[in-house]
Amino acid sequence: MTTAPGVRVRDLTVVYKTPLGELPALRGVGLAIEPGTITGIVGESGSGKSTLALSLLNAVQPPGRIAEGSVEIDGLGDVLTLGGEALRQARGKHLGYVFQAAQNSLNPLKTVGKQLLDLGRSHGVRDGRVLVRDAMSLLERMGLDGARVLDSHQHQLSGGMRQRVGIMLALVLNAHLVILDEPTTALDMITQATILRIIREVHEERGLTTLMVTHDIGVAAEVTDRLAVMYGGRLVEHGPTKDVLGSPRHPYTRGLIQAIPRLSGDIAQARALPGRPPTLGTLPTAGCVFRERCPLRMEVCETDDPPTVAHGDRNAACHAVELPASAIRVERKEEFA
Numbered sequence: 129m130t131t132a133p134g135v136r137v138r139d140l141t142v143v144y145k146t147p148l149g150e151l152p153a154l155r156g157v158g159l160a161i162e163p164g165t166i167t168g169i170v171g172e173s174g175s176g177k178s179t180l181a182l183s184l185l186n187a188v189q190p191p192g193r194i195a196e197g198s199v200e201i202d203g204l205g206d207v208l209t210l211g212g213e214a215l216r217q218a219r220g221k222h223l224g225y226v227f228q229a230a231q232n233s234l235n236p237l238k239t240v241g242k243q244l245l246d247l248g249r250s251h252g253v254r255d256g257r258v259l260v261r262d263a264m265s266l267l268e269r270m271g272l273d274g275a276r277v278l279d280s281h282q283h284q285l286s287g288g289m290r291q292r293v294g295i296m297l298a299l300v301l302n303a304h305l306v307i308l309d310e311p312t313t314a315l316d317m318i319t320q321a322t323i324l325r326i327i328r329e330v331h332e333e334r335g336l337t338t339l340m341v342t343h344d345i346g347v348a349a350e351v352t353d354r355l356a357v358m359y360g361g362r363l364v365e366h367g368p369t370k371d372v373l374g375s376p377r378h379p380y381t382r383g384l385i386q387a388i389p390r391l392s393g394d395i396a397q398a399r400a401l402p403g404r405p406p407t408l409g410t411l412p413t414a415g416c417v418f419r420e421r422c423p424l425r426m427e428v429c430e431t432d433d434p435p436t437v438a439h440g441d442r443n444a445a446c447h448a449v450e451l452p453a454s455a456i457r458v459e460r461k462e463e464f465a
């Protein structure tokens with residue numbers, strides 16, 4: 129039996145205070161994360177991936193603020209209503225996480241082992257020896273000398289080693305929802321492949337629900353069951369990874385895939401998406417956020433935000449996707465051929 133929790137994000141809006149006022153980094157995001165799956169969040173830089181990951185831990189910091197919405201996690205309720213000690217206990221024990229800055233988040237004055245024991249104590253772990261044994265075993269699976277790493281200070285470890293320490297700390301308390309923000313970015317290709325395999329193995333052994341933020345669709349293709357694609361603070365497509373990558377519905381997903389030779393399958397056909405992703409200040413306030421770069425742009429895209437429409441276990445937010453298939457095909461032939 130699995131203890132993996134499901135997660136339901138509803139209508140989530142997160143704003144950051146900027147010189148132009150409060151601007152939304154996430155707008156009306158809805159996402160159901162199925163228990164026991166690895167869900168990938170992909171999208172270009174600034175699309176809101178990290179903000180979404182932080183929201184799952186109710187950890188958005190000023191100048192950011194969660195303006196609206198709920199994040200229901202099985203066994204915890206709406207984490208956006210938790211605060212203080214309840215929230216601190218939830219993080220670590222129920223929610224394991226590695227953030228993008230994991231390489232720099234260790235305390236420089238304490239050994240990794242000391243920090244591990246502090247973490248255990250602050251979450252009521254009685255047997256430090258079991259904690260150390262589990263930590264060593266995780267580190268050794270990731271190709272490190274466990275005893276040596278636990279005896280080391282941050283400056284004695286390389287960036288890649290620190291990243292693996294971060295992953296160990298996310299897993300060692302046996303949390304059942306694990307949130308990994310770019311867990312393999314500082315790693316070389318071989319180590320990256322090893323770490324992805326271990327993330328998958330531990331996920332299955334322990335019956336976890338895992339959310340993995342990555343800008344690398346290749347990484348997502350390798351390890352995730354389901355894929356959520358973000359653009360300009362909106363979730364534009366979501367579904368089983370093989371379906372989303374095999375037959376993308378949203379023109380943004382299509383563009384992302386076409387930009388990667390090893391996924392599009394033909395180096396000559398690989399093409400970067402035209403234009404640049406929006407920043408908070410350049411995001412359109414009405415209509416579709418992707419329209420400036422979209423080959424399927426229509427009049428309605430200027431004025432109306434496309435609703436998220438479900439098709440079986442997939443969904444997409446695009447006016448063109450709602451058109452009869454024949455109409456879309458004609459435009460695609462012109463634009464994507």
Ligand SMILES: Nc1ncnc2c1ncn2[C@@H]1O[C@H](COP(=O)(O)OP(=O)(O)OP(=O)(O)O)[C@@H](O)[C@H]1O
Nearest residue numbers: 144153172173174175176177178179191343407408
């Ligand atoms: N502290 C902050 N203050 C102001 N704006 C912020 C802050 N943090 C993030 N943003 C803005 O919010 C938007 C979403 O950022 P976020 O980091 O969530 O995106 P991301 O998809 O994770 O990008 P990356 O892959 O570069 O980390 C971006 O436009 C970003 O500039």
